[in-house]
Amino acid sequence: MxxxxxxxxxxxxxxxxxxxxxxxxxxxxxxxxxxxxxxxxxxxxxxxxxxxxxxxxxxxxxxxxxxxxxxxxxxxxxxxxxxxxxxxxxxxxxxxxxxxxxxxxxxxxxxxxxxxxxxxxxxxxxxxxxGIIDDNQGLDLYLDENIKNNISSFYADFFKSPGQQILGVAPGASFPTKRWTSAGFEQVINHFLEQKNLLIILFGNSEDRELIKSLNIKVSPNILNVAGSMSIAETAALMNHCNVVLTNDTGLMHMAAALKKKIVAIFGSTTRELGFFPVSGDSIVIENKNVRCRPCSHVGRKNCPKEHFKCMKEIQPAEIIKAISSFFV
Known part of the structure; x- marks a missing residue:
């Protein structure tokens, strides 16, 4: 994608x-x-x-x-x-x-x-x-108007409060070494569920459904889990409602960039030098630069080859919370 x-x-x-x-x-x-x-x-x-x-x-x-x-x-x-x-x-x-x-x-x-x-x-x-040169306008994604309107109508009750902020969260990735820890996502999501006038939408494909279900997240009417239940076009239409998107290095990160969303991206086994990073000014890449074995792959791995997975485990929820909060000011 x-x-x-x-x-x-x-x-x-x-x-x-x-x-x-x-x-x-x-x-x-x-x-x-x-x-x-x-x-x-x-x-x-x-x-x-x-x-x-x-x-x-x-x-x-x-x-x-x-x-x-x-x-x-x-x-x-x-x-x-x-x-x-x-x-x-x-x-x-x-x-x-x-x-x-x-x-x-x-x-x-x-x-x-x-x-x-x-x-x-x-x-x-x-x-x-x-003679084609960059115009510095970034990525594009053109939404289907019918799908866009259907999504807005279907989730109208969820988008009920005027002036609310919406945080999109995509905790999955194609390879395990590109996924931040479940415990980390749990802490960040639960932190923002305590914020007034803030909604959270959990994104992912069918393979991410079990991962998201396993997260120990507070029961709240302010969180919506759509992982594995939407088409790509529907996912884009729903993500368009988000103000900020928290994501790993994955296709949904690029979708958020094309929709001109503010992005907090977490990089583990991959690095910016490989080229797959958000480039807009409204994006923050969080990575553990103290781990010398990065990158261990240009696409990701099933397991950490060093068996410590420090590139992700040492990234603290407080750092992610601070980055996201900076976009909600």
Whole structure:
């Protein structure tokens, strides 16, 4: 999900540079709703791995039939390389992954990134040959108006108090080493449940449902758990109501950034140098910089390879509470 959202500046800037061009976007079926109402995209080419036959070859043939002039490969994996090289396009531009720098950082802790480069800006490097430069407008996410209105109507009783503040919390992540501790989330959530005129919404996918259920959270009418019960588009529409979002390094962090929300992001086994960090001024990244074994992976791990998990365990709830509170002033 995050990879798709991070392409939004590239889409916007291609349209700005070439206003009359046709922009088609290849996307996995499960993430297509993120782009279904995008005003700058002409067509979505859906990759559905569960489709009958050979869906990858079918998609390859569709791309070739469309006779594109330019292909931007902003994923640069084996699948996208296969599709782009067989596209028949006159020009192909691929995003630079900085694989060697990433390897040196993760394996040997040699940091050749003078400044952390956000992933969306790395995507724009692939576009720079055509005179496309960053406009510093950040990420975009265009909500479906019908879904947006339905969400507002369905949760009208929850959003009942005028002037209330809403804190979104996303305690899950794709890998355990990217998740802050359950005890930490419990303390932070329970702290803010004691605040007057403040609501909390718990976000996550179906895999996060059990994690959230296991949290020892006070019973309160001011908290809403929607983990695993909403589509991606519905999640975005509900998150749009939040003032601040507390999240790990995960796709929901990028969703919050695209919705222009204030963000407190907790980083454990990953670091800013890898590029997946919120870049707006209304974001705070909390990380344990005293742990020398970070980063131990560029995507996350099932277990801490050192078996101490200090990168997350040593981050104190008080630090998170202070960061969130600074946005509610």
């Amino acid at each position: 995050g990879d798709v959202i991070l392409t939004s500046p590239a889409i916007r800037l291609i349209r700005k540079r070439f206003p009359g061009c046709t922009i088609d976007f290849v996307v996995k079926k499960q993430f297509s709703s993120l782009l279904s109402t995008h005003p700058f995209i002409n067509s979505l080419l859906i990759f559905d791995k569960n489709k009958n036959g050979n869906p990858l070859k079918q998609l390859k043939r569709q791309i070739k039939r469309n006779n594109y002039d330019i292909i931007f490969d902003l994923h640069k994996n084996l699948r996208s390389y296969y599709l782009s090289t067989n596209s028949g396009a006159q020009q192909i531009f691929r995003y630079k992954k900085f694989v060697l720098r990433r390897l040196l950082l993760v394996k040997f802790k040699i940091n050749l990134f003078k400044q952390p480069i956000p992933i969306y800006q790395r995507y724009l490097i692939a576009l720079s040959h055509l």
